[in-house]
Amino acid sequence: MQNPVTVEVTRGNLVESRHRGLGVVVDGDGKVVFSFGEAEAGVFPRSACKAMQALPLVESGAADTYGLGRKELALACSSHSGEDEHVATASAMLARAGRDVAALECGAHWSSDQETLIHQARTLDRPTALHNNCSGKHSGFVCTCVHTGYEVKGYVGYEHPLQAEIRGVMENLTGAALGHDNCGTDGCSIPTYAVPLQGLAHGFAKMLTGNGLAPERAKASRRLIDACMAEPFYVAGTKRACTRLMEVAPGRIFAKTGAEGVFVAALPDEGLAMAVKCEDGTTRAAEAMIFALISRYFEKGGEVQQKLLGMANRSMKNWNGIHVGDVRVTDALFA
Numbered sequence: 001m002q003n004p005v006t007v008e009v010t011r012g013n014l015v016e017s018r019h020r021g022l023g024v025v026v027d028g029d030g031k032v033v034f035s036f037g038e039a040e041a042g043v044f045p046r047s048a049c050k051a052m053q054a055l056p057l058v059e060s061g062a063a064d065t066y067g068l069g070r071k072e073l074a075l076a077c078s079s080h081s082g083e084d085e086h087v088a089t090a091s092a093m094l095a096r097a098g099r100d101v102a103a104l105e106c107g108a109h110w111s112s113d114q115e116t117l118i119h120q121a122r123t124l125d126r127p128t129a130l131h132n133n134c135s136g137k138h139s140g141f142v143c144t145c146v147h148t149g150y151e152v153k154g155y156v157g158y159e160h161p162l163q164a165e166i167r168g169v170m171e172n173l174t175g176a177a178l179g180h181d182n183c184g185t186d187g188c189s190i191p192t193y194a195v196p197l198q199g200l201a202h203g204f205a206k207m208l209t210g211n212g213l214a215p216e217r218a219k220a221s222r223r224l225i226d227a228c229m230a231e232p233f234y235v236a237g238t239k240r241a242c243t244r245l246m247e248v249a250p251g252r253i254f255a256k257t258g259a260e261g262v263f264v265a266a267l268p269d270e271g272l273a274m275a276v277k278c279e280d281g282t283t284r285a286a287e288a289m290i291f292a293l294i295s296r297y298f299e300k301g302g303e304v305q306q307k308l309l310g311m312a313n314r315s316m317k318n319w320n321g322i323h324v325g326d327v328r329v330t331d332a333l334f335a
């Protein structure tokens with residue numbers, strides 16, 4: 001089965017590029033509401049599954065012990081831009097557990113956001129691990145390890161008890177068996193596992209609705225999703241897609257991007273969750289796909305739907321501000 005073309009990029013009157021994709025929408029019981037492409041294909045969720053990886057932080061009691069509020073929990077689920085507020089919050093999380101940046105094993109990098117990068121270049125000699133887009137997640141890992149008595153050093157390793165716990169959490173949520181055969185190493189050095197896209201979406205539907213989950217996990221899951229929706233800036237950052245999506249309809253959209261063209265979202269009012277993957281890994285296409293897919297579940301012609309469709313179908317301008325083409329979704333997302 002060939003995945004359909006889901007996004008086209010035009011220049012002038014011609015299509016210059018085409019992106020193929022796969023996607024699925026499911027309810028809390030796992031029923032497929034809508035799909036396109038090979039929805040059961042295995043994909044690496046990458047950062048899209050960070051809310052799943054943050055569950056031990058809440059379930060262990062570490063979040064409450066260290067007084068982590070919505071901002072901190074949102075940051076634990078984030079791929080942030082390394083803005084000053086993100087860095088300060090990650091640092092404060094570590095301090096509450098009696099640790100500092102030296103405990104982080106995610107590596108350091110400059111921000112991928114141009115404006116943030118310029119600010120960093122003007123104010124820093126070099127970035128630290130706190131500026132890594134995954135520092136919130138890793139600060140949550142460190143807090144969990146300190147609280148539970150796990151050895152902090154080496155917490156990114158496959159055999160570390162925290163990673164084994166996360167593996168179990170993801171198996172419980174996605175229904176996929178996880179092990180060395182479907183494991184890779186993520187950009188921040190922790191294990192990442194290929195799971196069926198449909199299973200990934202179902203996992204988020206379970207987190208949203210609590211269906212099929214033990215009460216404690218259902219409560220922790222909803223706490224993380226609610227924190228992200230309440231503090232979207234701490235999930236991503238200024239002008240970022242996740243932040244913009246959750247600001248379009250506050251409390252009605254949870255969204256999280258992942259590397260290589262993955263995006264997930266959940267809609268509390270509808271009890272639905274969805275996941276998409278751009279086959280060639282392009283972010284612009286994954287964003288357009290998730291914007292359009294979410295728009296299906298808002299009032300036809302309503303303000304929210306129009307905003308979402310405007311985000312999905314956008315014009316491109318050159319450096320002189322001249323309109324040169326468009327990014328547009330295809331009918332595959334509305335069949």
